[in-house]
Amino acid sequence: xxxxxxxxxxxxxxxxxxxxxxxxxxxxxxxxxxxxxxxxxxxxxxxxxxxxxxxxxxxxxxxxxxxxxxxxxxxxxxxxxxxxxxxxxxxxxxxxxxxxxxxxxxxxxxxxxxxxxxxxxxxxxxxxxxxxxxxxxxxxxxxxxxxxxxxxxxxxxxxxxxxxxxxxxxxxxxxxxxxxxxxxxxxxxxxxxxxxxxxxxxxxxxxxxxxxxxxxxxxxxxxxxxxxxxxxxxxxxxxxxxxxxxxxxxxxxxxxxxxxxxxxxxxxxxxxxxxxxxxxxxxxxxxxxxxxxxxxxxxxxxxxxxxxxxxxxxxxxxxxxxxxxxxxxxxxxxxxxxxxxxxxxxxxxxxxxxxxxxxxxxxxxxxxxxxxxxxxxxxxxxxxxxxxxxxxxxxxxxxxxxxxxxxxxxxxxxxxxxxxxxxxxxxxxxxxxxxxxxxxxxxxxxxxxxxxxxxxxxxxxxxxxxxxxxxxxxxxxxxxxxxxxxxxxxxxxxxxxxxxxxxxxxxxxxxxxxxxxxxxxxxxxxxxxxxxxxxxxxxxxxxxxxxxxxxxxxxxxxxxxxxxxxxxxxxxxxxxxxxxxxxxxxxxxxxxxxxxxxxxxxxxxxxxxxxxxxxxxxxxxxxxxxxxxxxxxxxxxxxx
Numbered sequence: 221x222x223x224x225x226x227x228x229x230x231x232x233x234x235x236x237x238x239x240x241x242x243x244x245x246x247x248x249x250x251x252x253x254x255x256x257x258x259x260x261x262x263x264x265x266x267x268x269x270x271x272x273x274x275x276x277x278x279x280x281x282x283x284x285x286x287x288x289x290x291x292x293x294x295x296x297x298x299x300x301x302x303x304x305x306x307x308x309x310x311x312x313x314x315x316x317x318x319x320x321x322x323x324x325x326x327x328x329x330x331x332x333x334x335x336x337x338x339x340x341x342x343x344x345x346x347x348x349x350x351x352x353x354x355x356x357x358x359x360x361x362x363x364x365x366x367x368x369x370x371x372x373x374x375x376x377x378x379x380x381x382x383x384x385x386x387x388x389x390x391x392x393x394x395x396x397x398x399x400x401x402x403x404x405x406x407x408x409x410x411x412x413x414x415x416x417x418x419x420x421x422x423x424x425x426x427x428x429x430x431x432x433x434x435x436x437x438x439x440x441x442x443x444x445x446x447x448x449x450x451x452x453x454x455x456x457x458x459x460x461x462x463x464x465x466x467x468x469x470x471x472x473x474x475x476x477x478x479x480x481x482x483x484x485x486x487x488x489x490x491x492x493x494x495x496x497x498x499x500x501x502x503x504x505x506x507x508x509x510x511x512x513x514x515x516x517x518x519x520x521x522x523x524x525x526x527x528x529x530x531x532x533x534x535x536x537x538x539x540x541x542x543x544x545x546x547x548x549x550x551x552x553x554x555x556x557x558x559x560x561x562x563x564x565x566x567x568x569x570x571x572x573x574x575x576x577x578x579x580x581x582x583x584x585x586x587x588x589x590x591x592x593x594x595x596x597x598x599x600x601x602x603x604x605x606x607x608x609x610x611x612x613x614x615x616x617x618x619x620x621x622x623x624x625x626x627x628x629x630x631x632x633x634x635x636x637x638x639x640x641x642x643x644x645x646x647x648x649x650x651x652x653x654x655x656x657x658x659x660x661x662x663x664x665x666x667x668x669x670x671x672x673x674x675x676x677x678x679x680x681x682x683x684x685x686x687x688x689x690x691x692x693x694x695x696x697x698x699x700x701x702x703x704x705x706x707x708x709x710x711x712x713x714x715x716x717x718x719x720x721x722x723x724x725x726x727x728x729x730x731x732x733x734x735x736x737x738x739x740x741x742x743x744x745x746x747x748x749x750x751x752x753x754x755x756x757x758x759x760x761x762x763x764x765x766x767x768x769x770x771x772x773x774x775x776x777x778x779x780x781x782x783x784x785x786x787x788x789x790x791x792x793x794x795x796x797x798x799x800x801x802x803x804x805x806x807x808x809x810x811x812x813x814x815x816x817x818x819x820x821x822x823x824x825x826x827x828x829x830x831x832x833x834x835x836x837x838x839x840x841x842x843x844x845x846x847x848x849x850x851x852x853x854x855x856x857x858x859x860x
Contacts, residue, residue: 519534
């Protein structure tokens with residue numbers, strides 16, 4: 221967990237901060253990295269931002285770089301508009317009147333998951349103790365806040381000479397701390413770090429996948445080996461190894477029914493592993509005499525009770541000298557729910573996708589980061605879409621709750637609204653009949669990774685290169701750029717366009733093919749070729765042939781009024797199709813073998829050790845490439 225702290229929270233530092241306060245006459249020492257740039261850089265990725273400094277709720281006053289002009293002149297400040305987009309950060313602001321100013325509003329707007337601050341003047345001797353106990357005790361924000369305030373009410377360890385003559389300070393500090401956020405939110409952003417989940421639903425059938433990776437390590441101490449574990453619970457059985465347990469729980473929608481469940485384990489066996497053993501001790505100080513050496517331990521258990529899903533994985537099990545360590549345990553649960561709700565985005569509009577087995581009239585309660593609202597809905601049986609709210613750019617923590625008389629469905633997810641990707645397109649000048657590479661540089665201006673599929677559409681005058689896929693899938697990290705390339709064939713001279721992601725880009729094609737004509741006795745002969753061209757065309761009086769050679773492969777076509785032959789050959793396969801009056805022969809050749817399909821007079825014979833589906837797939841590629849050559853040939857024949 222990364223913390224951006226101005227004052228370290230520990231019991232020793234609580235009193236240390238008080239003494240520092242007296243020494244500095246209420247002006248805290250300058251943190252070495254406390255300036256506008258370091259604040260902005262560290263805020264974006266911080267899990268917890270704890271500020272102990274000067275401010276009035278509307279800005280923070282930063283210290284000067286040097287002390288010659290006084291540490292705090294008020295000229296250097298950190299303003300609300302300088303707060304960057306944040307990643308679900310917990311913000312604790314110990315400046316004066318923090319919960320009443322613009323800083324709070326802007327932190328929540330920029331993505332802070334919660335905000336804590338005082339509505340009164342802050343007294344560091346009290347707030348440092350409260351902050352220390354908040355981060356030390358309990359698991360949720362609400363319970364941690366209660367524990368820290370209760371500790372402040374009962375402790376007598378506060379030393380604050382600057383306020384000893386004032387009355388009501390403790391009571392004011394007890395009552396003025398405010399929490400803006402979900403009190404049930406886990407305080408530590410790193411929760412269930414050994415488990416990852418993935419959930420998807422189609423109508424009312426959902427699948428939940430839970431993956432577990434062990435944190436255990438095999439540690440060697442000389443000739444001995446032990447299992448080093450990091451777990452919050454353990455299985456204790458007298459006389460056997462103490463087994464660490466790892467658990468995960470999640471609530472399913474009310475009325476859900478389990479359709480299927482499955483657990484897949486990966487284990488590793490080790491010999492002569494030394495493990496701790498549990499032996500109860502009597503009141504007389506003696507251990508019970510237990511001869512129990514082996515126990516059947518369930519490696520992983522998946523149970524559901526009152527719509528609560530519980531998944532428990534044991535760290536290892538030991539029998540005699542063999543220890544079986546669980547390395548991973550992946551569970552899959554398929555269930556049916558009466559009502560399902562899911563957040564989605566359409567352009568920049570947040571939508572709720574809902575499936576219900578009955579018509580209903582109710583409300584959708586929504587939370588977008590820390591902004592909440594509601595919307596009346598009147599839903600028919602089946603699938604529905606409800607527009608919730610227009611969203612600004614950025615990453616949003618979205619929670620949706622569907623309510624009728626009670627909660628019917630609830631979900632939480634991250635919705636990313638990305639700014640348009642910047643595309644720079646580069647194309648060399650093409651030659652007719654030649655294949656060249658065009659390039660698109662894709663830049664991501666967002667603060668999160670964008671996964672997108674791009675499609676290049678060729679139009680008049682161009683074709684995709686041989687065996688070139690029209691679509692490309694790309695993952696562009698935040699603030700970075702990636703490059704996509706396509707090979708394009710020029711088929712007609714002139715200025716043309718291609719479309720990438722719906723946007724037109726220019727491509728110029730020059731003529732490079734030379735035509736020669738020859739007349740033999742009774743025959744007409746014509747060839748079209750060029751040193752820079754990939755395509756060569758030969759036309760006789762009774763037959764036309766065309767060849768296309770590229771680095772990806774070769775295509776040959778030959779046809780006359782009675783027959784046709786076509787071949788596609790690459791480094792991995794060769795597929796051919798031969799048509800004669802009354803017969804068709806199709807053949808696939810690969811390093812693994814062959815497959816031949818011959819149809820003659822309505823009868824089909826098949827032979828070879830490859831699958832027929834392999835032949836079908838390769839014939840589709842052959843047809844696709846020969847169609848390009850047919851279009852190219854048609855344009856050439858229509859040339860004046």
